[in-house]
Amino acid sequence: MGVHVYTAAQSLNEMFAQYPSSSFSNSWHCGHHASGNREGAVRFNNVTIPKNTPIISAQLNVYVGAKGSGSGDLKYIMYGIDEDNTADYSSSPMARTGTTASTTSQVSVPSMGNYFPINVTSIVQEIVDRSGWASGNNMGFKIFNNSSPTDVWFFESYLTPNSNLEVVWDESSPSSSQSPSSSVSPSPSLSPSRSSSLSDSPSPSPLAPFLGIKIAKPGKNVLLSNNPTDMIFDSDYGTLKYFDKQTKTVTISSGNLGATATIDHNLGYYPFVEVFIKVEGFNKYEYCPFAGAGATVFYDANYKITTSQIVLYAQTTGFASDTDFDFLVFIYKNNLKL
Amino acid sequence: MRQVIKVALPGYNAETDTDPDHFALYVDPDERVDYVLIKEKEKANIAVAGNDNEVIAHGLGYVPFALVFVEYTPGAWRKLFSHPLDSSGYWFEIDSTNLTIYNTTSTQRQFAYRIFYDQIA
Amino acid sequence: MSQVIKVAKIGKDIRSTDPNDFVFHSDYNTFKIIKEATKNVTLVASTTNQTFTEAHGLDHILPLVHAFAKRSGVSQVFAPNGLDVESFGFKLGYSGDIKFNYVASDETNVIFNFDNDKGSNVDVSIRYFLLEHIL
Numbered sequence: 001m002g003v004h005v006y007t008a009a010q011s012l013n014e015m016f017a018q019y020p021s022s023s024f025s026n027s028w029h030c031g032h033h034a035s036g037n038r039e040g041a042v043r044f045n046n047v048t049i050p051k052n053t054p055i056i057s058a059q060l061n062v063y064v065g066a067k068g069s070g071s072g073d074l075k076y077i078m079y080g081i082d083e084d085n086t087a088d089y090s091s092s093p094m095a096r097t098g099t100t101a102s103t104t105s106q107v108s109v110p111s112m113g114n115y116f117p118i119n120v121t122s123i124v125q126e127i128v129d130r131s132g133w134a135s136g137n138n139m140g141f142k143i144f145n146n147s148s149p150t151d152v153w154f155f156e157s158y159l160t161p162n163s164n165l166e167v168v169w170d171e172s173s174p175s176s177s178q179s180p181s182s183s184v185s186p187s188p189s190l191s192p193s194r195s196s197s198l199s200d201s202p203s204p205s206p207l208a209p210f211l212g213i214k215i216a217k218p219g220k221n222v223l224l225s226n227n228p229t230d231m232i233f234d235s236d237y238g239t240l241k242y243f244d245k246q247t248k249t250v251t252i253s254s255g256n257l258g259a260t261a262t263i264d265h266n267l268g269y270y271p272f273v274e275v276f277i278k279v280e281g282f283n284k285y286e287y288c289p290f291a292g293a294g295a296t297v298f299y300d301a302n303y304k305i306t307t308s309q310i311v312l313y314a315q316t317t318g319f320a321s322d323t324d325f326d327f328l329v330f331i332y333k334n335n336l337k338l
Numbered sequence: 339m340r341q342v343i344k345v346a347l348p349g350y351n352a353e354t355d356t357d358p359d360h361f362a363l364y365v366d367p368d369e370r371v372d373y374v375l376i377k378e379k380e381k382a383n384i385a386v387a388g389n390d391n392e393v394i395a396h397g398l399g400y401v402p403f404a405l406v407f408v409e410y411t412p413g414a415w416r417k418l419f420s421h422p423l424d425s426s427g428y429w430f431e432i433d434s435t436n437l438t439i440y441n442t443t444s445t446q447r448q449f450a451y452r453i454f455y456d457q458i459a
Numbered sequence: 460m461s462q463v464i465k466v467a468k469i470g471k472d473i474r475s476t477d478p479n480d481f482v483f484h485s486d487y488n489t490f491k492i493i494k495e496a497t498k499n500v501t502l503v504a505s506t507t508n509q510t511f512t513e514a515h516g517l518d519h520i521l522p523l524v525h526a527f528a529k530r531s532g533v534s535q536v537f538a539p540n541g542l543d544v545e546s547f548g549f550k551l552g553y554s555g556d557i558k559f560n561y562v563a564s565d566e567t568n569v570i571f572n573f574d575n576d577k578g579s580n581v582d583v584s585i586r587y588f589l590l591e592h593i594l
Contacts (some may be wrong), residue, residue: 238492241373258552289541315552377487416563419540434535
C-alpha cells in the first residue's frame with residue numbers, strides 16, 4: 001500500500017474558473033461572490049492508478065491561494081469528470097459528463113496558504129473502473145457552489161499550483177502493479193520551470209538552475225504567498241527597466257504657436273517611455289501629454305514614439321514672450337511590441 | 339573577473355538570452371548601461387473632496403517619479419496624466435517637496451498614488 | 460542582522476544609502492508587470508468617446524494600468540491623454556484626429572477610450588501593461 005500524490009501542472013488550461021459571465025483557464029475557485037457563483041475545475045496529469053484498482057482512500061487537498069472575506073462555511077458539490085482521459089481546459093469542462101459519485105460537503109475555508117481536504121474516494125474509484133481508463137491518463141474534477149454565504153470562496157492560480165490529489169490503493173491487488181510514487185508533501189514551495197542564474201559570466205554555472213527569486217515584503221511569507229503584491233521582487237513577473245533619462249527644452253518663440261524637438265533612442269522598436277514636463281514660470285512637473293491654462297494663457301504638450309526617436313511637441317497661446325517647455329524623458333528597455 | 343546578475347522571466351533562458359526585456363533583473367557591467375528597476379517609496383489611497391486638492395509631502399528633497407490613479411466611477415480606476423485633454427477635472431503635479439493631487443469636479447473621488455525613489459529632476 | 464540584496468549602478472558605491480544609486484535594492488518594492496498584452500480595436504468614423512474593454516483575467520487583483528496605442532499603417536505610438544500627432548507647424552501647432560482619451564481598469568476589465576474625428580474607420584493596436592494591485 002503506498003501513498004501517491006499528483007499535483008496540477010504549472011501551465012494554462014489545467015485549471016478552470018467560471019464566473020457568471022466569463023471564464024478563465026488560469027485558475028480555479030468555488031463559492032459565492034457578490035457578483036454571483038464561482039465554480040471551477042482542476043485536472044491532474046499522468047495519474048498512475050492501474051485500471052480497476054480498489055481505492056483505499058482518495059483525497060483532493062485544495063490549496064487556498066486567496067479567499068473571500070465573508071463569514072460561514074464554503075458549501076460545495078464536487079464531481080469527477082467521467083471520461084477516460086479528460087482533455088485540458090482550453091474549453092470549458094463544466095458541462096462534461098460528471099461521475100455518478102459526488103461529494104457534497106462544507107468547510108470553513110482556512111487562511112491563505114493552507115489546505116482543506118475533499119474526500120473523492122468514490123469519485124476516483126468510478127473513474128478508474130471505466131473500461132477505457134489506463135494508468136497514466138488525466139483525471140479531472142469539477143466543483144460547484146452549493147449556496148455558500150456571500151463572499152465565501154477559495155481561489156488558486158495556475159502560477160503556483162499546490163492543490164494535489166492524494167490516493168492510497170492496495171498495491172498487492174492483482175489488478176494493480178508497482179508504480180513510481182511521488183511523495184510531494186502538500187506544502188508550498190518555490191515552483192520550477194523558470195531559469196535564472198547568478199553566476200560569473202560567461203561560463204554557465206555548474207550548479208542546478210535556480211528556480212527563480214522571490215523576495216517578500218516585510219510581514220509576508222515568501223513560501224506561502226502567491227500574490228505578487230506581497231513581493232518586493234518576483235522573477236515570475238516582468239519589470240519596467242529604464243536605462244536612459246534625457247532632458248530637452250523646447251522653446252516656442254513669441255509669434256509662433258508651437259515647437260518641436262526630438263530625442264534619439266535608436267532602439268529599432270517602440271520603447272516604453274515616461275515623459276514629464278515643466279512649463280516656464282510654473283515650478284512643478286506634470287505628466288505628459290498634458291494641457292494647462294492660466295488667466296490668459298493656454299498650453300499643452302504631447303509626444304509620439306517612433307522606432308528611433310521620441311518626438312516632443314508643445315504649443316501655447318497667450319504668452320507674450322518666448323516660452324520654454326522642459327521635457328524629461330525616461331526611456332525603458334521594455335519593448336511595446338507594436 | 340566579470341560578474342553579472344541575470345534573472346530571466348518565465349520561458350526565457352538566463353544563460354543564453356541577451357535581451358534585457360526578457361529578464362526581471364539584468365545587470366551586466368560590460369554593457370555599460372544600467373537597466374534600473376523603479377523602486378517604490380510609498381503608496382496610499384486617499385479621498386479628495388470635490389473642488390479641492392491634497393498635498394502629500396514626500397520628503398525626498400528632489401522631484402521623484404510618481405503615479406496617480408483615480409476611481410472615476412465606482413470600481414473603475416484610471417491613470418492620471420496631467421491636466422486632461424478631456425477636461426475630466428483630475429490631475430497631479432510633483433515638485434521637490436510635494437505631490438499634489440487636484441480634483442476640480444464637484445464630487446469627492448478616491449485616488450491611489452505611488453511615489454518612487456527614482457529621481458526625475 | 461538584516462539581510463539585503465542590492466545592485467549598485469555603474470560608478471556608484473554599494474555602500475551608498477541613496478536609493479537612486481541602485482539598479483535594484485531589496486529594501487524597496489520593485490514595481491512589477493503582472494501582465495502585458497496587445498488588443499486590436501477599430502475606431503468608428505467620426506465618433507468620440509468610444510470605449511473598448513478587455514478582460515484582464517487577474518482574479519482578485521485590480522491592476523494599475525498603462526498603455527500605448529498605434530494606428531495601423533502609421534509608424535508611431537502615442538500615449539493616453541494624447542493625440543496621434545499627424546501634422547505640425549510653427550504657426551499652427553500640432554494636431555491629429557485620433558485621441559487616446561484614457562486607459563482604466565476595474566476588477567474584471569481593462570478599459571480604453573478613444574475619439575476618432577476622421578471620416579473613416581481606423582484600426583488601432585493597444586499595448587497595455589497591468590502593474591500591481593491598485594489598493
